[in-house]
């Protein structure tokens with residue numbers, strides 16, 4: 482018999498005890514990123530030597546210095562690694578997200594630094610290439626609009642939603658969630674996202690938005706509920722799991738981030754879906770942090786890119 486173990490949580494004082502100083506932070510990050518056999522993050526070579534400078538190694542193959550930050554989202558950061566760990570802790574444990582203002586106070590850093598740090602973590606949280614399958618709910622929502630308007634736009638076309646932020650969600654029941662910032666709710670946009678993220682043969686559940694009609698032509702089974710007729714559940718046909726994702730995301734949008742700017746939406750959405758996926762509360766806090774560390778590998782986001790118009 483499978484006995485379900487309760488997820489182990491870590492409090493912030495425990496985390497402080499686990500990572501008492503910068504040496505501890507580097508040792509921990511090296512163990513997470515490299516395992517027992519350190520290797521060069523540029524070429525993968527294992528013939529490496531410790532260099533004189535703290536935390537630095539020397540690669541005998543590409544003949545360059547490196548640290549555990551090299552070729553990761555942390556590569557250009559001078560901020561202590563210990564603070565990176567704390568920022569990741571706040572990101573995985575805060576259900577509604579953590580604001581840059583709040584993080585700046587927790588870590589004694591400027592709000593600008595906290596903001597850049599959080600966006601690099603969110604960028605790292607982007608969904609992997611795995612396709613959803615089985616039973617998948619698909620739905621879209623408007624951020625910034627009134628919840629009561631949500632379904633009326635479907636009667637009126639997109640009227641009344643000019644300039645609103647649109648997010649599309651795809652959630653495999655008992656599985657992963659993908660969130661996408663989209664520019665419109667036309668058939669081409671929605672179907673393109675479905676084909677990109679959902680494998681053929683999957684049963685897709687949607688509301689009665691007419692653009693979803695005909696998904697059978699793309700080798701999906703499609704079932705919908707008629708929200709206009711106040712039908713929300715019919716057997717397995719519902720989008721309730723997606724609705725609960727929107728509820729949490731909207732609380733973050735209004736309560737924590739006070740309406741995030743449209744151009745950064747995808748990264749905020751990444752953060753919320755990460756917490757549902759690898760960051761799920763059913764997993765140990767430490768496992769969730771390890772998952773986030775792994776996501777930092779091979780990625781970068783320049784401050785200039787982030788602030789460019």
Ligand SMILES: [Zn+2]
Pocket residue numbers: 521522523524525526540541542543544545
């Ligand atoms: Zn190398």
